[in-house]
Amino acid sequence: MSSIGTGYDLSVTTFSPDGRVFQIEYAAKAVDNSGTVVGIKCKDGIVLGVEKLISSKMMLPGSNRRIHAVHRHSGMAVAGLAADGRQIVARAKSEAANYERVYGEPIPVKELADRVAGYVHLSTLYWWLRPFGCGIILGGYDRDGPQLYMIEPSGISYRYFGAAVGKGRQAAKTEIEKLKLSEVTCREGVIEIAKIIYAVHDEAKDKAFELEMSWVCDESNRQHQKVPDDLLEQAKTAAKAALEEMDAD
């Protein structure tokens, strides 16, 4: 803990003397403790990947989806409190559907990011609401091409080439920066993301995890969908192989 905000951290409507809102920072801590979520913008689309930490061996693989479709052309991966995430996804779906109903075209990704950010920010303005404990990576493909946005619990939203939240975000960001994203296709991107997630997964601290990935790209007809099973298996194999190579050093 960098600093203890004694007295100034009891409510999200209280500033500290040095101009911080501690409740929002604490919300960000909830995100930092969650499994890594990564997103990259490739040449022809977006790839999202989640390190889904498995809390119990009894859980069915494929359950507890962390990546959700928001509309045909966009999806969001959620890190942090899953229940909070569900709320945000529901709101995003509603905003997207409403926009299309009114304007007759799919919501531009920029607009969607703005609306989600506005909604997240809303809960930091009232003492009777708590901030969302979620970091969201939103990827979509509209008329302006593929776009990637990240929305933090404070309500800040920026557009990125590559973004990561959660436990392994520092290591993940370093790995992403090494990639030449403007030359990578989504097919290759899927393999790279799998490698990154396998690499940043901490075997010692967390036992098992499941890799969940989705993409929106030219190959998927600009629709957001789960990465096809065969490609996912290919990616997992490549990632495991790369990991063994690293361990062998």
Add this chain to the structure above:
Amino acid sequence: MELQTLAMKDATIVDDGTTERTSYPYVTGTSVIGMKYKEGVIMAADTGGSYGSTLRYKSVERIKPIGKHSLLGASGEISDFQEILRYLDELILYDNMWDDGNSLGPKEVHNYLTRVMYNRRNKFDPLWNSLVLGGVKNGQKYLGMVSMNGTHFEDNHVATGFGNHLARPILRAEWHEDLSFEEAVKLMEKCLLVLLYRDRSAINKFQVAKITEEGVTISQPYALKTYWGFSAFQNPSKGAVGSW
């Protein structure tokens, strides 16, 4: 969930004397005919939109695919049909977003439409359509109809409007299980021809649509050959006595 109330929300009657309701249709489509055949379901309709007795619009597509497994054909008020397509679009979108390998089949869509039509009828603000819903899912063929008051049923062959009176007797006599596609089209064209001769709102521009397990095909609009060379039609003013 928001979606289910969507269709009902738009039809709220403001009870302060300014009730809004559909009392009569403006731009209407005429009959739709549907029948099951060996590989799936075949449906046909003309592409006319009548404005009362004027044949105002001649390129109205009255059969549309819904999701992966269904076809919807409508007669009646065209703007209400467009509303229904909008509701279904959101329904299919919500279904697709689960991304779980499941998709809404024709039986489910038919049921949804029945609920929408019946609830609107109960508010005295009906969607002025007769709908034909056909499709195939997992090898199961399905063909059903919903009317503007919510009456719904399933059958091997259905028709709306004039089709009920002119086409269905032909289908009752000549339809049988496992028609080939060619046989089905022939039977369909026989019905369409009768409608063309006898229904004043029918035009000679038809679309025939088929849906099978593989997918949907909607034909380009085409015309049927008609015969008007009857002796009674020759020299029409022959026996006419002069004007008053």
